[in-house]
Amino acid sequence: xEDLIAWRPSDAMIKAARITAFGDWLARERxxxxxxxxxxxxxxxxxxxxxxxxxxxxxxxxxxxxxxRALADAAMPGAKWFPGVRLNYVDQVFRHANDQRPAIxxxxxAGAAREVSWAQLQREVAALAASLRAMGIGPGDRxxxxxxxxPETVSAFLAVASLGAVWSxxxxxxxxxxxxxxxxxIAPKAMLAVDGYRYGGKTHxxxxxxxxxxxxxxxxxxxxxxxxxxxxxxATSFRNGVSWASVTQGDAPLVSTPVPVDHPLWxxxxxxxxxxxxxMVHGQGGVVLEHVKLAGLHLDLGPxxxxxxxxxxxxxxxxAQIAGLLxxxxxxxxxxxxxxxxxxxxWRFAGETRVSYFGAGAAFYASCxxxxxxxxxxxxxxxxxxxxxxxxxxxxxxxxxxxxxxxxDIWISPISGGTDIVSAFVGGVPTLPVVRGEMQCRCxxxxxxxxxxxxxxxxxxxxxxxxxxxxxxxxxxxWNDAGNRRYLDSYFDVYPGIWRxxxxxxxxxxxxxxxxxxxxxxxxxxxxxxxxSELYRAVEDLPEVIDSLVVDLEYLGRESYMPLFVVLREGExxxxxxxxxxxxxxxxxxxxxxVPNDIFQVAAIPRTMSGKKMELPIKKLMMGQPxxxxxxxxxxxxxxxxxxxxxxxxxxxxxxAASA
Numbered sequence: 173x174e175d176l177i178a179w180r181p182s183d184a185m186i187k188a189a190r191i192t193a194f195g196d197w198l199a200r201e202r203x204x205x206x207x208x209x210x211x212x213x214x215x216x217x218x219x220x221x222x223x224x225x226x227x228x229x230x231x232x233x234x235x236x237x238x239x240x241r242a243l244a245d246a247a248m249p250g251a252k253w254f255p256g257v258r259l260n261y262v263d264q265v266f267r268h269a270n271d272q273r274p275a276i277x278x279x280x281x282a283g284a285a286r287e288v289s290w291a292q293l294q295r296e297v298a299a300l301a302a303s304l305r306a307m308g309i310g311p312g313d314r315x316x317x318x319x320x321x322x323p324e325t326v327s328a329f330l331a332v333a334s335l336g337a338v339w340s341x342x343x344x345x346x347x348x349x350x351x352x353x354x355x356x357x358i359a360p361k362a363m364l365a366v367d368g369y370r371y372g373g374k375t376h377x378x379x380x381x382x383x384x385x386x387x388x389x390x391x392x393x394x395x396x397x398x399x400x401x402x403x404x405x406x407a408t409s410f411r412n413g414v415s416w417a418s419v420t421q422g423d424a425p426l427v428s429t430p431v432p433v434d435h436p437l438w439x440x441x442x443x444x445x446x447x448x449x450x451x452m453v454h455g456q457g458g459v460v461l462e463h464v465k466l467a468g469l470h471l472d473l474g475p476x477x478x479x480x481x482x483x484x485x486x487x488x489x490x491x492a493q494i495a496g497l498l499x500x501x502x503x504x505x506x507x508x509x510x511x512x513x514x515x516x517x518x519w520r521f522a523g524e525t526r527v528s529y530f531g532a533g534a535a536f537y538a539s540c541x542x543x544x545x546x547x548x549x550x551x552x553x554x555x556x557x558x559x560x561x562x563x564x565x566x567x568x569x570x571x572x573x574x575x576x577x578x579x580x581d582i583w584i585s586p587i588s589g590g591t592d593i594v595s596a597f598v599g600g601v602p603t604l605p606v607v608r609g610e611m612q613c614r615c616x617x618x619x620x621x622x623x624x625x626x627x628x629x630x631x632x633x634x635x636x637x638x639x640x641x642x643x644x645x646x647x648x649x650x651w652n653d654a655g656n657r658r659y660l661d662s663y664f665d666v667y668p669g670i671w672r673x674x675x676x677x678x679x680x681x682x683x684x685x686x687x688x689x690x691x692x693x694x695x696x697x698x699x700x701x702x703x704x705s706e707l708y709r710a711v712e713d714l715p716e717v718i719d720s721l722v723v724d725l726e727y728l729g730r731e732s733y734m735p736l737f738v739v740l741r742e743g744e745x746x747x748x749x750x751x752x753x754x755x756x757x758x759x760x761x762x763x764x765x766x767v768p769n770d771i772f773q774v775a776a777i778p779r780t781m782s783g784k785k786m787e788l789p790i791k792k793l794m795m796g797q798p799x800x801x802x803x804x805x806x807x808x809x810x811x812x813x814x815x816x817x818x819x820x821x822x823x824x825x826x827x828x829a830a831s832a
């Protein structure tokens with residue numbers, strides 16, 4: 173095994189780790205002693221009530237009412253956590269207020285820089301919450317945001333949470349279709365928005381789109397507008413508009429509304445392969461519990477840390493970034509392109525702000541490696557002790573590049589989970605060795621296995637990632653999902669009563685995990701999941717396009733590849749002009765992240781007898797599986813359409829073999 177290990181923690185790091193302190197506390201207060209992480213993990217999943225009560229007590233969760241049992245009902249879905257207890261997310265945040273360190277450190281690509289003290293953050297949250305309360309916003313009301321990764325967005329979220337209202341956000345780089353597909357479903361009562369944003373050295377005016385959103389969202393009774401491009405913009409020129417400055421003036425006490433553990437905190441969206449984006453509702457208490465565990469025990473964050481995870485507000489890692497506040501860490505947030513003016517931007521930001529834990533998508537690290545970036549040469553990273561990665565598999569070569577280009581003694585701890593649980597199933601701890609290409613462990617409280625098609629647990633083999641017991645941050649429900657139909661179909665359709673996540677995973681003999689990409693047809697571009705149906709709506713709105721199919725091919729150690737196949741009207745051909753129009757339509761309706769690598773004209777899209785596009789079979793075909801294992805022509809509406817895709821897959825395989 174020694175030749176597999178890329179890094180080992182020092183004795184000092186193990187001693188200083190928060191998970192070590194947690195273990196010492198368990199021994200002292202609960203009489204529980206564990207020889208290693210494997211034993212601690214086994215206890216955490218075998219005794220969920222004891223484990224989650226210990227998490228609650230060790231992190232000293234602030235709440236009303238006696239804690240009582242953790243898990244009153246272990247049904248999945250539908251688990252009941254800490255019944256009778258009332259709490260509020262913001263109480264767990266502001267208990268860490270301290271005038272010795274900032275709450276937020278901010279930079280953007282244009283060079284703007286500021287620090288927000290805990291007192292300033294609390295004052296702005298309190299003032300905005302009071303204004304929203306005066307507008308009639310209360311528990312259960314939905315408040316949506318169309319805002320970038322700036323301190324005001326953090327304040328807005330905390331203000332909404334303090335009221336017991338329900339938060340939902342889209343990044344301003346998301347187009348009209350994508351935003352409306354999300355916000356329409358939840359009928360928001362108020363919206364916070366910016367007039368535009370900057371990215372990649374360019375400004376993007378969003379005033380016209382904000383006005384369109386107001387027209388299409390008639391339930392929005394109040395708009396709060398925050399200028400980013402035009403300081404003189406008149407918020408009252410928009411329907412029911414008021415300025416950000418007007419609702420954050422003055423001093424007001426911060427009044428948090430205690431809510432049940434299962435009271436909705438936010439609605440986040442993870443798109444399936446058909447239909448609208450899934451509006452997943454997570455509970456206040458479940459998120460607090462899961463996020464203090466993730467941030468405190470797995471990322472090893474505490475009050476002395478400065479924590480950065482690069483993300484847009486449209487990715488669940490924005491939510492995980494905010495979780496740093498729950499354990500008292502200073503969050504270091506960056507707004508803009510990670511590649512502008514070049515790929516050293518985030519590394520310089522980390523050095524200038526003295527980041528101790530740095531996270532980004534795996535694609536960012538791969539891009540830096542290909543660009544021959546040397547972070548240690550462009551920034552002082554002496555304070556940096558941990559590197560996180562997620563969004564897609566981090567290849568063994570990326571691990572080695574990080575050790576060579578950043579620092580040989582750095583702790584690398586990728587995580588993998590999803591928007592669905594807004595947390596991680598597998599990740600790391602600073603007390604275990606690191607093996608290149610492998611995540612260190614299954615997360616505490618997460619009973620993760622690799623299943624074969626028959627539901628048998630696999631050992632050191634690739635299978636479906638499943639979770640066989642509830643976690644606190646699993647969705648309470650999907651918004652407007654009658655009978656939990658979409659919820660059940662999304663995660664419990666293959667193995668009844670067991671969560672199937674849609675990732676290929678291998679649990680190694682060391683207890684680590686390797687993720688091999690998505691097992692379903694969801695598009696996962698740079699960590700942002702998007703349903704194929706959303707892309708189809710954008711593409712097929714063009715008069716020349718009558719049908720389309722897209723597959724996102726993820727490969728361990730290689731860049732993902734996403735081709736789009738289109739059927740055009742009779743007499744039309746895929747000219748450069750039409751291809752450009754398709755790309756632009758996708759960019760405007762969804763985002764630049766979701767523009768395909770290549771576009772191909774085909775005669776027909778393979779469909780089932782019921783008319784469904786055969787996305788997953790075509791994806792499996794492209795990944796190298798034989799036709800007879802992925803599709804049955806007898807169950808197809810147009811089996812003749814397969815011949816083109818079989819030939820295309822064969823050509824790609826031959827080209828890949830020739831270049832290897």
